[in-house]
Amino acid sequence: MLEADPGGIHGGDRAEETSPRRVKQVREASQRGVLMLGTSPEMRGGVAAVVANLRDCGLFERARVRYVVTHVDGSRWRKLTQFVGAAIRIVRVLLSDNALIVHAHVSANGSFWRKAVLLWIARRFGCATVFHLHDGNFERFAEHGFGGPILRWCIRRTIGSSDVVIVLSERWVQWMRQFVPLNRVHVIGNPVRVPPEDWRVPSVGAAPAAGGRVLFLGMVCDAKGSFDLLRAFAMFRSRMPGWRLVVGGNGEVERFLEQAIALGVRDDVDYLGWVSGVEKERALAAADIFVLPSYSEGMPVSLLEAMAYGSAVIATPVGGVPDMMTPELHGLWIEPGDESGLAAALERVASSPELKARLGTAARQHVLAKYAAATASDKICRAYDDAWQRARAE
Numbered sequence: 113m114l115e116a117d118p119g120g121i122h123g124g125d126r127a128e129e130t131s132p133r134r135v136k137q138v139r140e141a142s143q144r145g146v147l148m149l150g151t152s153p154e155m156r157g158g159v160a161a162v163v164a165n166l167r168d169c170g171l172f173e174r175a176r177v178r179y180v181v182t183h184v185d186g187s188r189w190r191k192l193t194q195f196v197g198a199a200i201r202i203v204r205v206l207l208s209d210n211a212l213i214v215h216a217h218v219s220a221n222g223s224f225w226r227k228a229v230l231l232w233i234a235r236r237f238g239c240a241t242v243f244h245l246h247d248g249n250f251e252r253f254a255e256h257g258f259g260g261p262i263l264r265w266c267i268r269r270t271i272g273s274s275d276v277v278i279v280l281s282e283r284w285v286q287w288m289r290q291f292v293p294l295n296r297v298h299v300i301g302n303p304v305r306v307p308p309e310d311w312r313v314p315s316v317g318a319a320p321a322a323g324g325r326v327l328f329l330g331m332v333c334d335a336k337g338s339f340d341l342l343r344a345f346a347m348f349r350s351r352m353p354g355w356r357l358v359v360g361g362n363g364e365v366e367r368f369l370e371q372a373i374a375l376g377v378r379d380d381v382d383y384l385g386w387v388s389g390v391e392k393e394r395a396l397a398a399a400d401i402f403v404l405p406s407y408s409e410g411m412p413v414s415l416l417e418a419m420a421y422g423s424a425v426i427a428t429p430v431g432g433v434p435d436m437m438t439p440e441l442h443g444l445w446i447e448p449g450d451e452s453g454l455a456a457a458l459e460r461v462a463s464s465p466e467l468k469a470r471l472g473t474a475a476r477q478h479v480l481a482k483y484a485a486a487t488a489s490d491k492i493c494r495a496y497d498d499a500w501q502r503a504r505a506e
Contacts, residue, residue, distance in 0.1 A: 144500060145176035147205060147239075149198070149230055150217035151183045156362070156386055158302070159217050159246050161413045165303045166492070169485035175493060177215075178205065182226050195226055202230060206237040213496050213503075215242040220253035228270040235273060240503035242495060243274035246302075248410035248431035251287055268292050275506075276499040278492070280411035281432035296502065298495045301436070303488030304416040306480050307393070323354030324400030326458065327423070329387070329414040332363035337405030337428065337448060339371060344405075344454035346375040352462050356380050360387040360395055396421040400468065401461050407448045409433055416483050419443070419475035424468045426457045436483075442475040 151157070153164040163179070171177060182198040183191060206212070214234035216227040231241050247253070257263050271277055271292045278298045279285055285297050326345060332338045338359075345357045357380060359368070365383065372378040387395055396402075402418035402425045409431035416436065418425050425443035427433050439445040444461065446453040461468050481487075 144211050144213060145178065145209070146213045146215055146496065147202065147234075148177050148179045148215045148217070149182050149202075149227060150179070151223075152181045153179075155183075155185055156388070158410065158413045159219060162246070162302050163217065165305055165413075165485045166489065168305065169303065169489050171489040171492060174489065175496060182230065183223065191222075199230060199233070202233065206234065206239065210237040210239055213240045213242060213499050215244060215496075217244050217246060218250075219245075219247035220250045220257070223247070224250075224253070224267070224270075228266055231270060231274065238503075240276075240496075240499040241274045242276045242278060242499050243271055244278040245284065245288075246280065246410050248408045250410075252408075254291060275502040276495050278495055281435035283432060283435065296498065298491065298498070300488055300491045300495065301432075301483050302411045302413050302416060303485035304413060304420050304479060304483050306420045306476070306484050307397070323352060323356070323462065325356050325358050325398055326401045326403055327358045327360075327395060327399035327418065328403055329360045329392070329395070329418075330404065330406075330412075332359065332361050332365050332368050335407050336363075337407060338363070338368060340405050340449055340451050340454065341403055342368065342371055342375065342377075342381075344451045344458065345380075346377045347451070347455035348458040348462070349377055349380055352459055355458075355462060356382055358382045358384065358395060358399065360384040360392065362386045392417075396423070399423045401426065401458065403454070403458070404428070404433075405446065405448065405454055406430055411436060416479055420479045420483075422472040422476040424461045424471040425475060426454065426461070437475065437478070441471075442478050443471055 150163050151160050153160050153167060166172070172179065180198050180201055182195055184194045214231065216231055218224055218227045231243065234241050254264060254267050268291065271288070272294060276296050276298060277288060277294065278300050279288060280301055282299060285299060288297055328338065328341055330336050349355060357377070359381065369378065369383060372381045384391070384395060396417055399418065399421070400423065402415070402423040404412055404415050404427045406412070406428055407430060411432035415425060415427055415433065419437070419442065425437070426446060427437070427443060428448045429445045430448060437443050444457045446457050461471070
C-alpha cells in the first residue's frame with residue numbers, strides 16, 4: 113500500500129489534511145494498487161536490472177505492485193505468445209479491479225509498440241497510466257524509426273495520454289517537452305543496490321602479480337565501444353604491465369577474443385561470460401577501474417553499480433551519463449572512439465593510487481546520495497501519487 117504523505121508533494125496545512133477531499137484522497141490511496149509492465153526481471157539487460165532492484169528494495173510491497181511480464185527472450189513465436197498471454201491477464205485483472213495505476217517500462221522498437229497497446233487498454237478501463245522511458249536510442253527511434261509520421265503520431269498520442277511520464281535525466285525532459293508538450297515529467301534515475309561499507313569480497317579470475325583489473329560489463333559490440341576498449345587496453349598494457357582486462361557480457365565474443373589474440377593481449381584478458389547475482393558482485397568488488405566507452409546510452413545501470421562499489425570509472429559523456437557523474441570528481445570522461453584518449457585515461461588512473469581512491473570514494477558517495485534503490489522507490493511513489501490525482505481530476 114502506498115503511504116499517505118501529508119507533507120509530501122501535495123503539501124498543505126493541517127486544516128487541508130482533515131478536509132473531506134483529503135480524507136477521500138487518503139481512502140483512495142489505500143485502495144489502489146499498481147500493475148507494472150515490463151521485461152522479465154530474470155532476463156539480461158538494464159531494464160531487467162532496474163525492475164529487480166525496485167522489487168528487492170521493497171517497492172512491490174509498499175505500492176502493492178503486481179508485475180506482468182510482457183517480454184521474454186527466445187523465438188518470435190515465444191515472444192508473441194508471452195505478449196498475448198500478458199494482454200489477456202491484464203484485461204482479466206482490470207475487469208475485476210480498475211482502481212489501478214498501470215506503470216509501463218518502455219524502450220524503443222517492439223517494446224514501445226507492446227506498451228502502447230497495453231496502455232491504451234488500461235486507459236479504456238479508466239486507469240491512471242505511467243510511461244517510464246529507459247532507452248537512450250528512443251530519440252533516434254522516434255525521429256527515424258519505421259513508420260515515419262504514423263510512428264511519431266503514435267508516440268505523441270501514447271506519451272501525451274499518459275498521466276505521468278518518467279525519464280532518467282534532465283536531457284530527456286528537454287527532448288520530451290519538445291516532442292510532446294507536457295508538464296508532468298518526473299526525473300528518476302535508475303536505482304542501484306549500494307553494498308555495505310565492508311563490500312570487498314574475494315576477487316574473481318587470476319590475480320595479477322602487479323597492477324590491477326580493468327572491468328567492462330555489457331554487450332560486447334561496437335556500439336558499446338568494446339573493441340575500442342580492447343585496442344586501448346593493448347596500448348595501455350604495453351606501458352603498464354601487470355594489469356588485466358576483465359569482460360562480462362555476451363554479443364560478438366568470438367570476434368572480441370580473436371582480436372585480443374591478434375593484439376597480443378589474449379593472456380591478459382579474462383572473459384567471464386554473462387554474469388549476474390553473486391558473480392557480478394564479485395567482479396564489481398574486484399575491479400580497480402570500470403570502463404564504459406559507449407557511443408549511446410540511457411542511464412547505464414552497470415556504470416552506477418561500479419560507482420556504488422567504489423571503482424574509478426571512465427566513461428563517454430553520452431545519453432544520461434553527464435547527469436550521472438561530474439568529470440574529474442566522480443570519474444573521467446573520454447570521447448566515443450578515442451582509443452588513445454582511453455589508453456591515456458587508464459594510465460593516468462593506474463599510475464596514481466591517490467586519484468583512483470579519490471574518484472572511487474566520491475563516486476560511491478554520489479550514488480549513495482542520489483541513486484540508492486530506496487531513494488528511487490520514494491520518487492516513484494510520489495510519481496504514482498501524481499498520476500493518481502491527475503487521473504481522478506480528469
